[in-house]
Every structure is written in structure tokens, then in C-alpha cells.
Amino acid sequence: MRLGLVLNEVGQGLRRNLSMVISVVLVTFISLTFVGAAILLQVQINQMKSYWFDRAQVAVYMCTEFSTVGGCDQQAATADQVALVEAQLESATLTPFIDAYYFETQDQAFANFQEQFEGDAVADLVTPELLPEAFWVNLFDPTQSDILADSLGGLAGVESIVDQRSYLDQIFNILNVSSLTAIGIAALMLVAAALLIATTIRLSAFSRRREIGIMRLVGASNRFIQTPFIIEGVVAALVGSLLAALAVVAIVQVFVQGYLAETLPLTSFVGLSDALLVVPVLLGAGALLAALSANVAITRYLRV
């Protein structure tokens, strides 16, 4: 009986303020889509990090005839110098940290280069002499590349020691910034959504001020008066959250899995299971936001 009455009030309120309700739905839809996208981007970043950082190698580049930096003086590293670096890599101090390493000659480097930049104009300009010989080292713990830099950096014939993670860091920084941007936009939109819900509820309460006046007069409890308005806000926001959840799932399914995963088959992308994990988060956030702001709005309306 009372539940039916409350739901009836909710239905009336939603119909009476249809345009405001639609704007609440749209704003929560957009803001929570941004929230969902930001969460999935973070998941993607973490997934890629753990994948790539485990595969990141440290390159120990040897001198070429043209190099002037490091321990080089425009002289290619000699076989002795190469052997010395290799001996260091095999030494008792370094072996505990090194998982595996291999030596890449200039010809191999050239072959790799040609393959990587196939069809690019730069491939025609490069000769094997320009590319350095290098030791490619896999560490047990990829964060400990400093050890190699310390022990090999000063050796004659070593041009430079490069941790590939430093390249990855830049990429991840860019991805992080874009996910932070999404979160920032989402936060602004959520503030707008909260204010809009509050305004909608006040409007709804105003259009029912006669009923509210009589309810207060005859002693309806505050909770009884407030509940329909809170449910009204929650219903509107839940519709928006549901749309946002659908949008997020669709983005993952169509764009990420359907397009990105096809184009870049070697990278692992967020899948449907990740998107489905985000759905309850979005629904919960939408409902909570609406309940809080509607509650504040109606409580303040009734107090005045």
C-alpha cells in the first residue's frame, strides 16, 4: 500500500518534470561514460605496463667509427673490448641479476633495422657501419638497470647503456595524462550532474508543494515525504548510468576488440570482462551520486 503510493508519486514526478529528467539522464550518461573510459584506460595502462616492462631489455651499445660520446673516440669497439664487456656480463657480480643476454652484430642490427623501417626513406640511407654492435640484456628485475650502467658505463668501447623502459615511460606518461584528463572532465561533469539532480528535485518538490504542505500538516513522517523525491533522482541517474554502461561496453566491444585488437594484434587490450567489471561501478556511482544530492536538496527544501 505505502510502497505503491510512493512509486505512484515517483512516476508522477518523473512525468511532470520530463525535460529536467532527460537532462539529468544525459548529463549522468556523459559523465559516467568518461568515468568508465578513464577506469578502462587505467586498466589498459597497467596491463601494457606489466607486459612491456617484463620484456624491456637493456641495450649496451658499443662504439662505432662515428660515435663521439661515452668511451668512444671515433673508433669502433675492438674485439677485445667486446670480449671485456662480455666477461663483465659473465662475472660473478652481474650474473645474479641477469636472466639472459645476446650479442647483436652490426649486420644483424642492420637486418633488424631494414625490417623495422621497411619502405621508409631512412632505410636506404643507413649502412651497417652506422649501427652499433650491442649486447641485449634481460634482467631478472627490470627496474635494476642502474647496476649495468654503473658496472659497464666506464668501460672502453662502450658508447651508451640504454634502458628501454625509459622509452616506455614516455608513452605511459602520455596515456596517464589522457586518463587523468578523462577523470578531470568526468569530475566536472559529475559536479554538474549533482547540481542538476538537486535542481530537478527542488523543481519537482516545488510543483508538489501543495501536497507536501498538507503532508507536513497532517503529520507524514519526513522520510515518507522525502523518499519519492530521492527515488525519483536515483531512477533518473540510473537510466543515465545504464546508458553509460552500455556505451562503455560498446566501446570495448566495437572499437577496442573489433578495431584496435585487429590492427595491433601483438598488444593485449582490455576485454569485455574488464568492461563488465566497470558496469556495477558506474551504476553504483550514479545511484549514490543521485541519492546524495537528491537527499541534500529535498532536506534543504523541507527545512525552509
Added chain:
Amino acid sequence: MIRFEEVTKVYRGTARPALNSVSLEILSGEFVFLVGASGSGKSTFLRLVLKEDTPSTGLVHVLGHDLGAISSRKVPFFRRNLGVVFQDFRLLPNKTVFDNVAFTLQVIGKSKGFIHDAVPDALQTVGLEGKAQRFPHELSGGEQQRVAIARAVVNKPAIMLADEPTGNLDPETSAGIMALLERINANGTTVIMATHDAGIVDRLQRRVIEVIGGRIVRDERGGGYRTQVIPVVSQGLGVDAAGQQ
């Protein structure tokens, strides 16, 4: 039943108190007229009884509750013991007579069965049995006020507050409303009625409390609208004096 002890109410932003150290007691079953010019403090008195407002100083006791100490969560439950009627009826235009009266009971969580018994009872009390399915705009002013009274009494309140219930009605219709209020009072409900209608007050000869400028200037059992003791002229001076305070 209702006791005011040195109650003063000053509204924010005004210097002159709406009620100025008012003390009085109204007993169970009494019929009390509250008379005085507009703005003299009658409505403030009723608002304080309903706990729509709190006094600036002083104590208000209603039905054994100290209204200053009652928690805001319990105020709705306290109000279920009071029925209120206004000059402008305050009916819901989109509900039938039956639903207007039933609304009161629905929102305080009464069962469907109870509502189906109590609402026709209340409509019979006010003499509107045949008009349960009419809408307020289809009724005369007197009938609308009867609906409002039915709504006020349907929950069998101990106290009924009426704020100028005959203010919008012609004398004949007013007489009918007054007869109804007297019948409700005879059934044991305390009735407090704020009014400007001298004819009604003079005819009924009930307790009259006269308020001028927020002070009680007269509390007379079996009195008229104007007191018999003080001439009308000097009372007019009294109003001026109160206004200049």
C-alpha cells in the same frame, strides 16, 4: 491540554515581537475564539501550537509534550493529534473529495481497510456523504470547507485549529460551518478558532481570547467579539498605543 508560559516570538528581521510574553492555558474540550486585528499574533499562536515555529523565549506545552524539547523526528507524529482548517481550504484540486480526505490517512501509513471505513464516516460527519467522487472545483465554498474539516477530523484529533475558517464564506454558510465545529467540539475535540467574524463570536458566547499587538488583552469566558466592559472607542486607542510600542 495547551499551556503557554511567558511565550515571546520575534521573527527574524523584525523588532516588534509577534507575541509578547503570552501565558495562557486551554483545557481539554474547550471551544476558544482567538480574536484581534490582522497581524495581532493570532496566526503566530496557531503556528506555535503546531510547532511550525519555535518561540524565541518561553515554553509551549501541547498534549503533554514540551514542544521545545520534542525532537524534529517526532514532530510529524505529534501533529497527527491535531487537525487544521484554513480560510483558503487548501484542498488538492486534482483529487476527489474522497481522495482528499483519504490522502491524510495514506501519508501517515493507515491501512486500506481503515481508510475505507474512516473516510465515509468523516464525510458523513460533515454532511457530504453523496459527494465523495466530486472534485473540489465542482463544490461550493462551504462544501469545500466541509471537505477540509472532514480531512482535519478523519484521524480523530484531540485538538482542532481553525484559522479564519469562515473568512471566505457568506453568513448563512458560515453558520452551517460553525454548527459543524460545535458538533465536533461536543464530541470532545478541543477547538481553537481564530476569527474576525464578530457575529459568530457574539452568538456562540464561548471563551474569547483577544490579542492586540502580540499581547493578550482579554481572556473572557462567555464573551463577545467586543468586550462589554471597555467601550469601543477606548479600545481603538489601545490599538494605537500598542502600535507605537
